[in-house]
Amino acid sequence: MLNRIFKLVILVFFPLLIITSVSSCKKAEDTIARIIVKDSNGVLVSDAYVVLYQDSLISPQGNQANHSALTKEDYTDDNGIAEFTYTLEAILNVGVSKTVGNNILTGAGKIRLRKEKIEEEIITIN
Numbered sequence: 001m002l003n004r005i006f007k008l009v010i011l012v013f014f015p016l017l018i019i020t021s022v023s024s025c026k027k028a029e030d031t032i033a034r035i036i037v038k039d040s041n042g043v044l045v046s047d048a049y050v051v052l053y054q055d056s057l058i059s060p061q062g063n064q065a066n067h068s069a070l071t072k073e074d075y076t077d078d079n080g081i082a083e084f085t086y087t088l089e090a091i092l093n094v095g096v097s098k099t100v101g102n103n104i105l106t107g108a109g110k111i112r113l114r115k116e117k118i119e120e121e122i123i124t125i126n
Contacts, residue, residue, distance in 0.1 A: 029116040040126040044080030048098040
């Protein structure tokens with residue numbers, strides 16, 4: 001009798017334990033900022049320098065907050081796109097510059113990142 005109960009417990013609870021442990025290991029998806037850079041004619045711009053940063057803030061204790069971990073920089077690819085991966089939500093400033101001959105084209109904007117989403121922002125430089 002005890003042997004039957006033990007077999008029943010193993011047959012019922014062991015698969016249940018495996019199913020719950022496997023389903024609880026879902027990895028969180030990345031939070032991605034995708035910056036698309038275009039010129040004033042709407043043409044995608046490659047090799048433009050893109051920087052994402054947060055304004056410096058003062059913490060409630062009166063200290064300057066360190067946001068260097070949020071600052072990221074990259075160059076756009078051939079499709080005019082630069083992607084940045086974050087783990088948390090944030091509101092970031094976007095700065096873009098590109099040197100063409102003797103001219104420096106610039107653009108700026110803001111992007112709001114939501115957890116586990118891909119957010120796109122189009123920045124026009126002129």
